[in-house]
Amino acid sequence: MELTATRPQDRSSYGSGIRTLDFPKPAKVLLPHSQVHTTQPVTSSNLEPSRFRICCIEAQATSGVSGSGKSTVGTALAAELGCSFFDGDDFHPAANVEKMRQGLPLNDTDRQPWLQRLAALMQQHIDRKELMVVACSALKKTYRDLLLSSDTSPERHAIAVIALQPSKEELERRLMIRSAGGNHYMPASLLDSQLADQESDPDAMYFGSVSKDEIIQRILQARGTR
Numbered sequence: 541m542e543l544t545a546t547r548p549q550d551r552s553s554y555g556s557g558i559r560t561l562d563f564p565k566p567a568k569v570l571l572p573h574s575q576v577h578t579t580q581p582v583t584s585s586n587l588e589p590s591r592f593r594i595c596c597i598e599a600q601a602t603s604g605v606s607g608s609g610k611s612t613v614g615t616a617l618a619a620e621l622g623c624s625f626f627d628g629d630d631f632h633p634a635a636n637v638e639k640m641r642q643g644l645p646l647n648d649t650d651r652q653p654w655l656q657r658l659a660a661l662m663q664q665h666i667d668r669k670e671l672m673v674v675a676c677s678a679l680k681k682t683y684r685d686l687l688l689s690s691d692t693s694p695e696r697h698a699i700a701v702i703a704l705q706p707s708k709e710e711l712e713r714r715l716m717i718r719s720a721g722g723n724h725y726m727p728a729s730l731l732d733s734q735l736a737d738q739e740s741d742p743d744a745m746y747f748g749s750v751s752k753d754e755i756i757q758r759i760l761q762a763r764g765t766r
C-alpha cells in the first residue's frame with residue numbers, strides 16, 4: 541500500500557532554519573509504522589537480527605558523497621522495511637542549496653543547522669520507537685557524532701550506519717549521467733571536495749560499487765529480515 545510520495549521538485553524552497561517539530565514530509569511513506577517497528581536496540585557495528593530501528597545511510601571514505609546512492613538505497617530499503625524515508629537533501633537551509641548550486645562546497649558552519657535538524661528528526665523517531673531510514677552524507681566524524689547524539693534511548697544503540705563507497709570512477713559515471721538529466725542542484729564538480737571531507741567510520745556497514753539489490757539484500761540479511 542503506497543500512501544504518499546510528497547517531494548517538492550524545487551529544492552531551493554526547502555526550510556531556512558532549525559525547527560524541531562516542523563519537518564519536511566518523508567520522501568515516501570509505505571506502511572503504518574506500527575506494522576514494522578522493532579523494539580530492541582543494536583549497535584551499528586553489531587547488526588544482529590531484527591534489532592536496529594534506524595538506518596542512517598551516509599557517506600564515508602571514498603563514498604557516501606554525492607552520487608554514492610544514498611537516496612536510491614534509502615528509498616528501496618525503506619520500501620522493504622515498510623517505513624518512512626527521509627532524504628537529508630530535503631533538510632538543507634535554502635542558503636546551503638544555493639551555495640551548492642553555485643558550485644561552492646559547504647563548510648562545517650553551513651552544515652551545522654542542517655545536521656541539527658536531521659538529528660532532531662531522528663530523535664523524534666527514536667523517542668516514538670518508529671522505524672525510519674535517513675539519507676545523509678554525514679561526511680565527517682563530528683557530523684556523525686552529532687546525528688548519533690540524537691539517540692537518547694537508554695542503551696544508545698538505536699542507529700545503524702550504512703556507508704556507501706563506490707569507486708571514484710563509478711561516482712563520476714553516475715554524476716555525469718545525472719548532470720545530463722539536469723534535475724539536481726549538486727554539480728559533479730563538487731565531487732572532489734566531498735571526497736576530501738570524508739572520514740571513515742569503524743562502526744559502519746560498508747558497501748563498494750555493488751548493485752542496489754545486493755546492498756539491500758545484505759542489509760536485510762544483517763538485520764535478520766531476510
Ligand SMILES: Nc1ncnc2c1ncn2[C@@H]1O[C@H](COP(=O)(O)OP(=O)(O)OP(=O)(O)O)[C@@H](O)[C@H]1O
Nearest residue numbers: 605606607608609610611612613714726750751752
Ligand atoms: N548501487 C548502484 N548502482 C548503480 N547505480 C546507482 C546505484 N545507486 C545509485 N545509483 C545511481 O546513481 C545516481 C545517484 O544516486 P543517488 O541520487 O541515490 O545518490 P545520492 O548519494 O543520494 O546523491 P546526492 O546526495 O547527490 O543526492 C542515480 O542515477 C542512481 O540511479
Ligand SMILES: O=C(O)[C@H](O)[C@@H](O)[C@H](O)[C@H](O)CO
Nearest residue numbers: 605606607629646651677726
Ligand atoms: O554535506 C554536503 O556537502 C551536502 O550534504 C551534500 O552531500 C549534498 O547534500 C548532497 O550530496 C546533494 O547531492
